[in-house]
Amino acid sequence: MEEKVPMSQSLPTSQASEFMPEQLQITPETLAQMKAIAKERAVRMIAAQQQSYPQQEPKIVYVRRNLTVAELLLIILLSCGIVTGIQYTWNFVTNILPRIEIKAK
Numbered sequence: 001m002e003e004k005v006p007m008s009q010s011l012p013t014s015q016a017s018e019f020m021p022e023q024l025q026i027t028p029e030t031l032a033q034m035k036a037i038a039k040e041r042a043v044r045m046i047a048a049q050q051q052s053y054p055q056q057e058p059k060i061v062y063v064r065r066n067l068t069v070a071e072l073l074l075i076i077l078l079s080c081g082i083v084t085g086i087q088y089t090w091n092f093v094t095n096i097l098p099r100i101e102i103k104a105k
Contacts, residue, residue: 026034067075
């Protein structure tokens with residue numbers, strides 16, 4: 001079986017330096033530089049992918065569907081309202097407007 005090392009014991013300094021080299025310490029300047037390089041590489045990759053694939057026009061597909069019950073009722077109500085409105089307007093213009101008299105004193 002494996003031997004468990006108590007947590008109180010630590011590695012000697014020579015072994016610790018082997019496991020943790022000083023190059024792993026990242027400063028804010030190197031971090032910013034690494035981010036800039038990664039961003040630049042990502043932009044180049046995307047640009048290369050876009051150039052390799054020709055841009056296609058989006059294909060527009062029209063789908064025909066049946067009208068819903070609410071849409072049919074709305075069409076019927078609107079058409080009845082328009083026809084009735086035209087009839088009342090015509091009645092008002094032909095019958096009532098000629099009866100109006102303007103009297104001047």
